[in-house]
Amino acid sequence: MIHNGILLALLSALLFGASTPFAKLLLGTVDPWMMAGILYLSAGIGLASIHASRTLLRLPVTEAPLRRADIPWIMMIVLTGGALGPVLLMFGLAATDAATAALLLNLEGLATMAIAWVVFRENVDRRLLAGAGAMVAGAVVLSWTGQASFHWGVLLIAGACLCWGIDNNLTRKLSSSDPVQIAMLKGLIAGAFNLVIAMGHGVSLPPANTALTAGLIGFLGYGVSLALFVAALRHLGTARTGAYFSLAPFVGAILAVMMLGEPFTFTLVIAGALMGVGLWLHLSERHDHEHTHEAMEHEHRHYHDEHHQHHHGPDAPPGEPHSHWHRHEPLTHRHPHYPDLHHRHGHGRAS
Template sequence: MTLRSTLPALPALAAALLFGASTPLAKALVGDMPPLLLAGLLYLGSGLGLGLLLGLRRVLVAAATRTRPPGQDTARLHIPRAEWPWLLGAILFGGVCGPALLMLGLTQTGGATASLLLNVEAVLTALIAWLVFRENADRRVVLGMAAIVLGGVLLAWEPGGATLSTGALLVVGACLCWAVDNNLTRKVSTNDAMLVAGLKGLLAGATNTALALAGGAVLPAAGPLAASLVLGFFGYGLSLTLFVLALRTLGTARSGAYFSVAPLFGVAVSFALWPAAPGALFWAAAALMAGGVWLHVRERHEHAHVHEPLAHSHRHRHDAHHRHTHAFAWNGEEPHTHAHVHEVLVHRHAHFPDIHHRHRHGAQGGHSH
């Protein structure tokens, strides 16, 4: 295991830590609030907090931007028109339909069943990535995914608590929505991660909050309201920003697998807040999830591959995949952001299904693992 193979996993694991910790912290800080309203306020906190960060970042880089040549758009906030359908689809499925189905399912099924079924999201995310978007997956990645999901099942297991019902099917529907969301978000992951996460938070938060209020919910007092917004900023906003970065470098299936260890972090935070000795199932789940992460980190996917012509804009250095010239007077600053074109390139090296390696795999591809 090398530092090079471990670093790409860190954003996804950090996203899982922030999101996993948000569940017990919500229980401790927010109190009793209608679930749909809580989801809306958490998303709103995400969007508002990231909006403030984006504004602060723009102010801080304004002076540097004046010295940059035209065309080097580091501080520019922009989602290409062609990518808006992907982003709006992700918001609709992940920010609106998913929470609504989950809240409806929770009214008809027990917490134990829901917790078990939520592990389906990682599986559905990977299946869509592999079957629909043709992400590559070798035996080690599949085994790692299975270990992580099995660990999640053990973590949520309550003997006699799991039953199949209409409510359970609604929870699975929510998982399917989030799986679609993950795959659609990957399509816009070359854009500013904070902007993507902020837009998702604002639009999803406004929709869910409006639906909750229309259904008779009442906004909480100032204390719980502020707590939910702040918690949403960290547990949803920063978490989603890191997850988008992971999608950019790891692809959907691997990012989803790492993110699915979030319940483990949530249970660990619960033990810290309400001290108790972890049981045998916790340690078994931790071992399985650690083993799954280890299998993913140990992956080495290498074969001769072709880069088709591609035009996009993202933060980059002039590495093996960015040997372009500039249409402006470049001052040598790296990393930098500008629209650039990738010409046809054929080479061989170890890689993940990142934004530059979304190629198909065939029997004649010369794979080496």
């Protein structure tokens, strides 16, 4: 399951990282607020089509649906990650070259990890902290102007990363539910909100071919990427999913240099090297100790592995994987693990 989570997080990072230089190509002709609306709304529409097709084709339900109690979390996720984050990124991207902006998006992983550690008490060891320090150093190298000040575009991108860091930690609360449904609702609500705001400020819709291109970028880079990210959260926890997601900025920076002809500067090399060290420290972490699972009950997609040896009633869905409400009995054992749905136990000091 750990390897599944890593693959999901890396695929999510690849899609989101590639979206940055492609979005930069369109920002010369599309208003940043309009672009944010199109990206998220198209993500929501695309995922809604997938969700509807599963129903029409009567495919087996293997994911836990969202419940009424999840609505407050959905609304907070929409506000931070769907409304504020993309708008700040688009305005920051409009004032910053794509390669620099792409690498600065590493701050999302840092913000995600810091909030998970400080606010939600998720375990973070010295290796992850050292990696975070290297990423901060890389971000400072990118943003420093040499005149005791920072470029305002950089501050906007940093603000977007903070919003997404909050969003990622809030999404952790819903990671046991259907990732497609979560990403769909976020895209539809946030996209419609930003589109209405843009049009209320007199911004016109772009030409059809431009809108379709932005829509494809949004569906893959925001919709599919977010669904994969949510699925990774249940396997890896918030801090580690954010760490693996830190691959995204490097994908964006490389594509920006190749596609847009942006200069391959010494500053970019130094910052990339620092952030690369941080990413390697995160990727090479191994967490293995004896731990105890307390009794708990919840609902999510699962196989009958060593953590899911429970009884089924007559209404339990057939086949695997499947989703239903189930109970975990107390269990003590040892194996490599991350803070996933079943390993959110306490730890001592970071080691």
